[in-house]
Amino acid sequence: MIGRLxxxxxxxxxxxxxxxxxxxxxxxxxxxxxxxQLPANGSTVTLQTHLxxxxxxxxxFGFATDQERxxxxxxxxxxxxxxxxxxxxxxxxxxxxxxxxxxxxxxxRLTRIPGIGKKTAERLLLELRDKLTTxxxxxxxxxxxxxxxxxxxALLALGYSDKEATHALGKIAPETPVQDAxxxxxKLLSKV
Numbered sequence: 467m468i469g470r471l472x473x474x475x476x477x478x479x480x481x482x483x484x485x486x487x488x489x490x491x492x493x494x495x496x497x498x499x500x501x502x503q504l505p506a507n508g509s510t511v512t513l514q515t516h517l518x519x520x521x522x523x524x525x526x527f528g529f530a531t532d533q534e535r536x537x538x539x540x541x542x543x544x545x546x547x548x549x550x551x552x553x554x555x556x557x558x559x560x561x562x563x564x565x566x567x568x569x570x571x572x573x574x575r576l577t578r579i580p581g582i583g584k585k586t587a588e589r590l591l592l593e594l595r596d597k598l599t600t601x602x603x604x605x606x607x608x609x610x611x612x613x614x615x616x617x618x619x620a621l622l623a624l625g626y627s628d629k630e631a632t633h634a635l636g637k638i639a640p641e642t643p644v645q646d647a648x649x650x651x652x653k654l655l656s657k658v
Contacts, residue, residue, distance in 0.1 A: 474509070483528070493526065498558075516539060534556055550581070555582065557579075564598065566614070568594045573588055573591055614635060618632065620644075634655050
């Protein structure tokens with residue numbers, strides 16, 4: 467099992483990156499939350515990884531944090547959820563947002579993620595309810611998740627896409643108060 471890669475970031479083609487480690491280039495699929503945190507090509511990068519071995523391929527998935535990897539592994543355990551769907555969920559929302567969504571039982575928020583229908587959203591909410599609150603969820607500060615969720619909902623109400631809002635909020639310190647987070651995110655979004 468390949469648990470972690472540290473090497474030179476050679477190429478970025480969403481959702482795939484290539485990391486060169488001692489002359490070997492590893493193709494790694496990453497969620498967009500990780501992709502937006504990556505440094506420029508030519509920089510050294512470390513990713514937590516998960517390897518899936520199939521009959522026809524070896525698939526390597528990378529994550530900026532161990533929390534993301536843990537959630538990815540929990541998602542894979544759910545019936546009907548494959549690696550691509552799990553990657554979509556982590557691309558559509560951060561771990562704190564997912565914890566908040568599951569604890570609020572907000573299926574509508576999950577269905578906004580491409581590839582997640584109503585039935586899959588309900589299955590995710592049901593299966594993750596206990597798993598995210600024990601272990602993974604306790605690592606995520608509840609108040610920070612609520613602040614992020616409130617700021618995200620405000621940006622969505624202003625007409626920004628989920629991707630734009632999540633990307634802008636990802637550049638803001640987690641402990642920033644809601645009003646300041648929204649104000650700072652709007653400044654970032656106006657520069658685009």
